Amino acid sequence: MFNGFRLAGDFLHLSSFVFLLIQFRTAQSCSGISLKSQELYLLVFLTRYMDIFFNFISLYNTIMKLLFISATMYVIYMMRVELKDPTKEPHGTKISAALCGCSLLLALLYNDHNPYGPMWRKFVELAWTFSIYLEAVALVPQMEVLNRAKVVKNLTANYLFALGAYRVFYLLNYGYRFMVDPMFSSREVLIKALGAVVQSALYVRFFMMYLESKQKTGVNADVVMNLKGIV
Structure with a gap:
């Protein structure tokens, strides 16, 4: 169901890619950005949108799915191939594997699939649930890098702010749909809300610390801060 919360969330999400690509182009570097987080986000979109070719909802919905996948792939391409200077993440692989494993386990334990549906449908719904849980924690490698x-950097903060705002608007979207859409099940909204709340909490904590540090360093300066309270 389309509404203003969903529209605002989608365009904030797209704006996060714009901030990221501007940073890459102006600095000719991807320093400070976690490649592992971007790869996790790509996995999120690929598993969430597995139904893109057989479950048509609207042209807008399909275009947005393709944009999120292609934009994330382009970001990864720039980091791996064009700029060739991804930030070193000594524990990135282990962290990513742990996040994927925990998300998969949680998806197996609590999901919204129909036990009487066809096997392929169960798989798609399980993948969708996995993507919700994984997106909630995909930011962890990025926080570790910071x-x-x-x-x-200012553009990095803008990128994270856009991502955080997108999740807040999506959380509002879930609440609105739960109230007006009879097809939106309580289990589905709980899964989505849980993921959104966890992810939003990470962003809120980050920006509280960021703004405190920003007051000390000045408006235009890059911010020096300690994120041990987050990761």
Whole structure:
């Protein structure tokens, strides 16, 4: 169901890619951005949108799905191939594997699939649930990178702010749909809300610390901060 919360969330999400690509182009570097987080986000979109070719909802919905997938792939391409200087993440692979494993386990334990539906449908719904849980924690490698760097660039902060705002509007979207859409099951809204709340909490905590540090360093300066309270 389309509404203003969904529209605002989608365009904030798209704007996050714009901030990221501007940073890459202006600095000719992807320093401070976690490649592992971007790869996790790609996995999120690929598993969430597995139904893109057989479950048509609207042209807008299909275009947005393709945009999120293609934009994330392009970001990864720039980091791996064009810029060739991804930030070193000594524990990135282990962290990503742990996040994927925990998300999969949680998806197996609590999901919204129909036990009487066809096997392929169960798989798609399980993948969708996995993507919700994984997106909630996909930011962890990025926070680890910022914690190691100690410096948050202005464009990086704008990128994270857009992502955080997108999740807040999606959380409002879930609440609105639950109230007006009879097809929106309580289990589905609980899964979505749980993921959105966990992810939003990470962003809120980050920006509280960011704004405190920003007051000390000045409006236009990159921010030096300690993120040990987050990751």
